[in-house]
Amino acid sequence: MKTVINPEKEMKDTGIEWVGLIPKNWYIRPLYACLDEINQKNSPIVTMNILSLTNTDGVIPYSERGNQGNKSKENLEDYKVVYPNTIVANSMNILIGSVGLSKYEGCVSPVYYVYSAKSQIDIRYMNYLFQTEPFQKRLRQFANGILEIRLRVSSHDILHQKVAVPDYDEQQVIADYLDETCSQINEIIEEVKASIDEYKELKQAVIFEAVTKGLDKNVEMKESTIENLESIPSNWEIRRIATLYEESKETGREDLPILMVSINTGISEGEVGDDDRIRKVVRSEDKSVYKVVHRNDLAYNMMRAWQGGFGAAQVEGLVSPAYVVARPKCELDSRYVEALLRTPIFTEKIRGLSYGVADFRLRLYWTYFKNLRICFPPLEEQRQIADFITAESKKLDALIHEKLELVVELEAYKKSLIYEVVTGKRRVV
Incomplete structure (x- = not known):
């Protein structure tokens, strides 16, 4: 079965705005x-x-x-x-x-x-x-x-x-056609979504490999003392967060933009608009209650840390007073630390350090976060890994975005087809 456009001469106006023209025999x-x-x-x-x-x-x-x-x-x-x-x-x-x-x-x-x-x-x-x-x-x-x-x-x-x-017989023909066609479209959509999942898994694997093994495939490895992480490059260290960062409670200034930490994209690089703010959270117009983040600070949402809610600040700005701001005590690249803390192994460890009566109430306090042990490469290697992750993520994100756009187009086509067929603008033949 297929559809053809009904000629306008065979149509009549319903006077109903959302319906428009329909076949004369409807x-x-x-x-x-x-x-x-x-x-x-x-x-x-x-x-x-x-x-x-x-x-x-x-x-x-x-x-x-x-x-x-x-x-x-x-x-x-x-x-x-x-x-x-x-x-x-x-x-x-x-x-x-x-x-x-x-x-x-x-x-x-x-x-x-x-x-x-x-x-x-x-x-x-x-x-x-x-x-x-x-x-x-x-x-x-x-x-x-x-x-x-x-x-x-x-x-x-x-x-x-x-x-x-339309008449009952035509209703059946239309329903049969849409059952078959929508099923075919849905199958294509599911295939595209499956490929999106594969790209996301690949991205996660690329990041995990980089932040735990480095970029040199021939590097000598040594046994790791971190649970579930078998080995790390021999020139890497195992460090507690407390030896790398200190908690900062520096309060805000009126001239700084308000930033936000996302579990998907890290910390924003510009002023967060009203549409981007989390619903049900009332924004205070008094910026003095916000916390300052400087470039290379690590900030996290206490209630979303176990989901990867960390961000390395790329600009100076303000974050919610409910966030924790960690300021480097030594030379390091917080982009590397952010990427590491977003990996499944470390989000699970962070979950174990968080406290609350239910998942949506889990909070990661600095008191517990500072005792987390992480693998820690030399500074130059941190930068190389962070740059590599940025470049690879950009490529994979572009592919994911392309697939997501295809899903949107297919969904839009399906909706348009359904509307045109059930209002008689296209006839099933």
């Missing part, structure tokens, strides 16, 4: 004429199979989410029953495409809506219609909530939206 129907809402409570217990909904994987068993998502309630009697071939929509995330077609019998949170198809309606066609961005943008006009992440659309407002609907 109809405009409110969703309540196409779908029935199912509000069957799981009481008495019909099923123990808890289902979850994501905007990437659709409807899946809650057990397949691992540790992601909100914890399910123990009392399942308040949950709604879901049957195969029903649409499940999250009332608070429908605006970002959190809608899916269930293959399972199970139950979902009471904040979800569940819809079944009326006679002469293909539920798959309706599900694809829900996936279109113009429809989601239309629903935004009916959303209520005090926060963007809590915007809720009522089922009444959803069911009163008007949509384009």
